[in-house]
Amino acid sequence: MTIYNVTIANRDNAVYEVDARRPLLDSLRDQGVDLPYGCKYGGCITCAAKLTDGQVDQRRQVALNNRQIANGYVILCVARATSDITLEIGVESHGQLYRNPFLDPLKPHELKADLATPKDH
């Protein structure tokens, strides 16, 4: 079993060990971290956190657009660690997650993956 360390920057840098095969939401909640969630399948964004270091596999998420991904957001209910990582959790980390869609439109490459066109087009 592969184990990685998760550091939670906005919880006094608390460190938790997680199984690389399990979604981060489950692993962290099992260890007592109080995290928001809703749908638990990667579609609703409620569980988003910000990844500030390391890598995750979040191929199953369908909630984030490419701008949110570029800003470091990860969907904890489906994301699995693929290295040691550092996260900011909870709505305190959601500063860039929500934007007024009329004032700050997305460019074609910033849409969700199923609609985005490559950046150089």
Add this chain to the structure above:
Amino acid sequence: MECCGPGYASPAEAIKAPREKLLYTIAIYTGTGIQKPDYLATVDVDPESPTYSQVIHRLEMPGIGDELHHMGWNACSSCFDDGSMSRKYLILPGVRSNNLHIVDTATDPRAPRLHKVIDGAEIKSKTDLSGPHTVHCLGSEIIISFLGDAKGEAPGGYLHLNKDFEIVGRWENSMGDIKFGYDFWYQPRHNVMVSSEWAAPNTFMPGFDLEEVGHLKYGRELHFWDFEKREPIESMYLGEDGLIPLEVKFHHDPDSTHGFCGAALSSNVIHWWKDDAGKWQWEKIIDVENEPHPEWPIPVPGVMSAILVSMDDKYLYLNNWLHGDMRQYDISDPHNPKLTGQVWMGGLLGKAPEVNGVKMAGGPQMFQLSLDGRRLYVTTSLFSTWDNQFYPEIREQGGVMVMIDCDPENGGMTLNPDFIVNFGNEPGGPARCHEMRYPGGDCTSDIWL
């Protein structure tokens, strides 16, 4: 005819019902940063009571993250002739969790209690549905629109529950070519149901990306169903006039074929009816102009997220969530509505930043009218992620419930100065309130057979 079932013999009887004394609204913490369950709040709306205009009870859901939103009764006037039925249970779906909470409001109306939870995972595995929205009863049974399949993809379908809240299965026989689901209303004497379109849960739950409207990820059609056959028979393509058609309401008069839909993004009211040749027709009858805003590069759309028809079918109420106004139209001639009242509360245009001493976050959003048509209760939160995009200050300030006095004789509406419920002051922290219902049935629940 036995007459001891729930509700009223007719809309005219409903109007004569005693004044509402209690009102239920859902209040949410999902998406707010407060790690507590959403709850059903009981609000005292009896002006003779010492706790008038206050939350007097809170029923917490068992878990966090539901996002309670709309709700519906187990029975309505459609069972008026059935003495074995009663309006006892309120069904509260969690849009994000897929859980259905069945709440007993009759044993103690002031302090509702949880009767049963239908687990969201069970609904997914038995019916391949997620993203519950509108609840209607259907004689002694219940149908609920779901906006997605178990993976959150459109168009979803309809869950059928029996009166003991057991899953019967899917209600519809076919979704035809329908691309999205949302709200629905039916008129049994004409064997018709009309349904509208929001988007797939995976599209709307994370928030609103405007570009996705152009990519056809949001709806622009209305669907007419053969109600008995449980399948769609005709779709109306509304185009630019009907972007994101949300709430659908028929006249309460069971003989009428007239109905209305609010297209949220176009901020138009669409009217439909059956013509003399028996063909369904539609037209746009209200068009709320976009308004300029000093900080916006384009004019602000109204975002008409809800509509309501008074029990006497004389007035249509609508909101403009981004502008900040509630409007009343006389629809005695449904082809030619006349604006008869307007009230400002919150909104982005800055016309009423404060109401009765409370700073507003959000704009008018959901509303419920008293059966006699004189009191309109209005709340300010739309949906957690969308609130966070347009009114981020609602996180600290919470939602608000206000009351508007309406004049059903001459038209007109004014803010009531004595009533306000500030959900920013809730004991668990600022909460957001959305849909409201009265114990005795209301203007958005009952259908007559």
